[in-house]
Amino acid sequence: KDSGIEWIGKIPEGWEVKPNKRIMKKIKQIKSKYEGEPILSLTMNGVVVRDLDNLVGKRPASFDGYQIIKPGNLLMCLFDIDVTPRCIGLIKNKGLTSPAYSHFALENIAYAPYYYYYYLFLDMTKELLHLAKNLRHSLTEDDLGAIKTVIPPLSEQKAIADYLDEKCSEIDKLIAKKEQLLTEMENYKKSVIYEYVTGKKEVE
Numbered sequence: 001k002d003s004g005i006e007w008i009g010k011i012p013e014g015w016e017v018k019p020n021k022r023i024m025k026k027i028k029q030i031k032s033k034y035e036g037e038p039i040l041s042l043t044m045n046g047v048v049v050r051d052l053d054n055l056v057g058k059r060p061a062s063f064d065g066y067q068i069i070k071p072g073n074l075l076m077c078l079f080d081i082d083v084t085p086r087c088i089g090l091i092k093n094k095g096l097t098s099p100a101y102s103h104f105a106l107e108n109i110a111y112a113p114y115y116y117y118y119y120l121f122l123d124m125t126k127e128l129l130h131l132a133k134n135l136r137h138s139l140t141e142d143d144l145g146a147i148k149t150v151i152p153p154l155s156e157q158k159a160i161a162d163y164l165d166e167k168c169s170e171i172d173k174l175i176a177k178k179e180q181l182l183t184e185m186e187n188y189k190k191s192v193i194y195e196y197v198t199g200k201k202e203v204e
């Protein structure tokens with residue numbers, strides 16, 4: 001059937017279409033005083049625990065006023081979508097993060113890993129960018145809540161997420177092998193250049 005969502009088109013008949021506000025709710029619990037909790041950030045590698053002893057870039061003067069986030073929820077960056085490398089992450093660790101991020105808990109009709117992949121695709125194609133209405137390429141949480149999304153049966157959400165976990169893991173392993181090979185070839189090239197320009201080997 002037609003989903004009514006332009007970028008999706010047709011969907012299976014058993015799937016529903018509802019606004020995002022029907023599947024997720026915003027949570028914002030601020031920790032007024034930092035007490036050594038892990039600090040998490042949204043990165044291209046997911047929601048990661050930051051190494052505070054080896055921070056790259058400017059360190060905040062204080063982590064007071066950061067928000068508490070919980071495993072199993074989604075973390076989203078809804079501002080400056082055009083220049084933010086990654087706008088969605090699945091939270092896997094307890095800790096604190098910047099209050100600028102949007103923290104969402106999923107309702108019982110929604111499986112967080114499935115919607116992580118759903119919004120990861122939207123992020124990769126920057127589809128959310130086209131839905132932003134202001135000059136800063138940002139969405140409010142209410143804007144996001146009004147956007148329609150697909151809702152497969154819960155069992156199908158889980159099956160899709162499990163399948164994607166397996167396939168993406170396989171792809172990541174292949175990428176890692178290729179990157180290792182490229183590194184080895186680059187080192188070999190440097191070695192060849194060094195050996196010939198320094199006379200350690202002669203051109204035959």
